[in-house]
Amino acid sequence: MKDSIQSMQRELKASRLRMLELEKKLAELPADSGSEILTLYGNLLAKEKKFQSRMKLAIARPPPKKVPKFRIILAALLLIYFVYWLVLM
Numbered sequence: 001m002k003d004s005i006q007s008m009q010r011e012l013k014a015s016r017l018r019m020l021e022l023e024k025k026l027a028e029l030p031a032d033s034g035s036e037i038l039t040l041y042g043n044l045l046a047k048e049k050k051f052q053s054r055m056k057l058a059i060a061r062p063p064p065k066k067v068p069k070f071r072i073i074l075a076a077l078l079l080i081y082f083v084y085w086l087v088l089m
Helices: 002-028 035-059 069-088
Strands: none
Touching: 002 035
């Protein structure tokens, strides 16, 4: 389990480096570069951001489960009712 999380963290770090490199290349492009090149770098940057968001969700801890308070209260009331019924009857 820890190995897979560590490999995900390594991939996330590599993705951050790729994203920084893409941002740097996009900023260094000359103004007269073609729209295809701008679109290409923009698409690659968007893919890296999407990949990073997915990896962060995969690494994150799951939210804690909610305690079924209604069921616990209902079970406690039924238990009290049966004890009351057994004592008085």
